[in-house]
Each structure stands twice: as C-alpha cells, then as structure tokens.
Amino acid sequence: MSSTIWSVDDHLADILAAIRPLDPIELPLQDAQGCVLVEDITVPVALPPFDNSSMDGYAVRVADVQGATEEFPAALVVVGDVAAGGAGGLTVGPGEAARIMTGAPLPRGAEAVVPVEWTDGGAGRGAVTAMVPAGRDPGGASGEVRVHRPAGAGAHVRPRGSDVQAGDLALTRGTVLGPPQIGLLAAIGRGSVRVRPRPRVVVLSTGSELVQPGEALGEGQIYDSNSFALAAAARDAGALSYRVGAVTDDAEILRATIEDQLIRADLLVTTGGVSVGAYDVVKEALATAGEPAGDDAIGEEDRPTGSGVDFRRLAMQPGKPQGFGTIGPDHTPLLALPGNPVSSYVSFELFVRPAIRTLMGRQDVHRPRVRAVLRADAALGSPAGRRQFLRGAYDSGAGTVTPVGGSGSHLVAALAHADCLIVVPEEDTSLEPGAEVEVVLLG
Structure with missing residues (x-):
C-alpha cells in the first residue's frame, strides 16, 4: 500500500481518467432501456401517419351539422x-x-368528428335503409344518426404529422433511453438502435466470516450484506450487475475467482481485504490476477501503464483504504473497496457510480449536490485533514439536513434510513447546528 495520502478528488480523477465509454453496439429496443444513444434519430414517417379520430363518434362534413341543436x-x-x-x-x-x-x-x-355524446348514438340505425343514396352498398349502411351540436373543421381529428413530421429530428445523440424515448422509437418504426451498452459489473465480497443470508450463523460469523448492497447500487446506477458469493480469505481462491469473472466483466468491484490486517488477502491476490504466469508474468517494476492495482489511503472517513487499477489481458478496471458496510457503500457512491456512468457514456456521472442548513442537537466532530461523509435525512422543502445515526462505518441500519451524505470538509473539525453544509443526494 502506497504511503501517499490521496485526496478524495485526486482518487476520483485518477479513476475517471482511466475509464473510457464502452464501444457502441446495435441493440433491440427491449434491451436498450437506460442506454445512451450514439446517433441522431430522424423520423422516417409522419406521426400520426394519417388523419385519425381522437374520439369514438361519427365522421361528418361540417356543412351537414352546421346549426345543429338538441x-x-x-x-x-x-x-x-x-x-x-x-x-x-x-x-x-x-x-x-x-x-x-x-x-x-x-x-x-369527412372534415370533423362529432363525439358519440353529441348524438343519439344512432338510435334510428337500421330504420332508413331506403335512404341510402343510389350507388351505395346498402350492406354498408347502419341507419341514421341525429347530431345535436355543430362541429368545426378538424374537430376531434388528429391531423397527419401533428406529432412529428417525416425528416424531423426525433432524438439526439447522447439521449438516455427511458420508457418515453423507447415508445417514440417504436412509434416511428425503429426496432433497434445504436447505443453504448449498460456495463457489466461484477461485485465480489471477501471474508471467511461471511455467510449468505438465509443460512445459519456460526460463532464469529456475519451475513454478507455488502455484495447485495453493491450489486443493487450497480443496477441503480444503470449497470447489469452480477453478484458473486463471498470468497474465503485465501489468495489463490480469490485470484482464481477474479480471473473466472473477467470474461463477463466491464468493471470489477471487490469489497473487503484492502486494509493492513493479517488476513487482508485482496492486495496479494490482485497483484497478479489476470496476468500471464511463469516466464511471461509481469513484475511490479515493468507492469504496463494502467495495468495493476494500486492500494491507497485516502483522506476521508469512512473509506480510508481503497484500491484501483486494471487487470487482465483487456485491462478491465477494478475498484477495491473497504469491507465495513458503510465504508463500502459510501465508496461506491463516490467512486464506483461515476465509473459506471462514464462507461455508459453518461454526462451526469455524479450524484446531485445541494446546500442545506444543518439541524442537529449538538456540534458534529470530524477528524482533522479528512473529508467526512455523514449519513443524513434531507428536507427539500425546509432546505435542512439532519444527521442519521453516528459516524461508525458498521451502522447499516442508519444507512438504510438516510437519503443523503453530509460532507464535512477536510479543514473543518466541527460543524455547529445551523451551519450551511454540502449534501450529496442519494435518492
């Protein structure tokens, strides 16, 4: 682990400088939701493609209903x-x-449509077949209808091209495809589009003490919550996420697991094993994961630029130990996060989410931030020289934020009731109630 203390901003900048958007592919509409367009889409046919009725009723000529009354x-x-x-x-x-x-x-x-409510509903239908003009097919007649109100030209008619005209620009490059955009593409006849795909993110937790939820806990064991939380966070960011069951504290097993996952990963995220403990094997495993063995092995001194994982200490709380680099023949990005639940989640929001959205080609890679007035019973302490991220509840109407739980990195319940992070700058060791603070919105 490097002796240099990295700032939060420098660590994030280093990550984003190494991440490139995924290459575009052609996807069918049903698979393109959440993806970013890489082409302008023009309308091949007008919408609607013909004049059509906006109501159930009767198509009429204006002159024939002029002056009609009850x-x-x-x-x-x-x-x-x-x-x-x-x-x-x-x-x-x-x-x-x-x-x-x-x-x-x-x-x-026909020039207009009169709604059925403006008529007798054709109560006389079938009684006036003899009134069908010469040359008409009597079989097509349905009788007579009495109209009680006049209608102007174009009444209750959706004109051809009133939505979009052929040749119009429907969607621009860079548009994120949500349900309305998918609907528009389908309406103009596009069955597939060229987009940057949703990145495949593999989430892997480490620790011999971890047990899968639903199983019985043994002495000294805890449930693996991190991989579930981070896989869900990856999906929320727009990725396709794959959760790998907890891997024991064995460098060889961890290395083999990571190498097996490279085939389906655009980004790898590990949690746990990045500190300085005797059983923190992630650093040992990632030193060679995905690299050639034997005489072709790449040493630390001659590893290509951008290859390998650098383990760092950051001037932040929680989440001081972090790792970032690329592994494998395709130089797949990997972010190694700490194992404490709050530390891993905060680290994901600050570093992994922007990486995912950069891979997607999104412009809005960061969570929105606002200023709010701190509501607290007492001053909030913070270690000097570290940027602290406290969990909070934000009231947009009042413009205030209230701390939720304490600063401990194990407080999962408090995290579950928070909707934002309160940012305490490195130079501040105390925040008084009523102070204006920066807030990272999570919801």
Missing part, C-alpha cells in the same frame, strides 16, 4: 363503420356520416 338535430345517413386499423375505404358525402372509433383513419370527404 331541438333541431341534423339527421345523417350512416354509411358504415371505420375501426382502428381499418383501410379507410369509405367516403362520406353530403348528408352522410360514418361511425368511427378512436384512432381510426378519417374517411374521405
């Missing part, structure tokens, strides 16, 4: 029905109407 309704011959998805072969002539469904194409000759 007392003196306009009586029109119903020449047929137009359903959504229909071919729109009907023509509405003088004195005629066509019953139409929402989304159905407007028949030729």
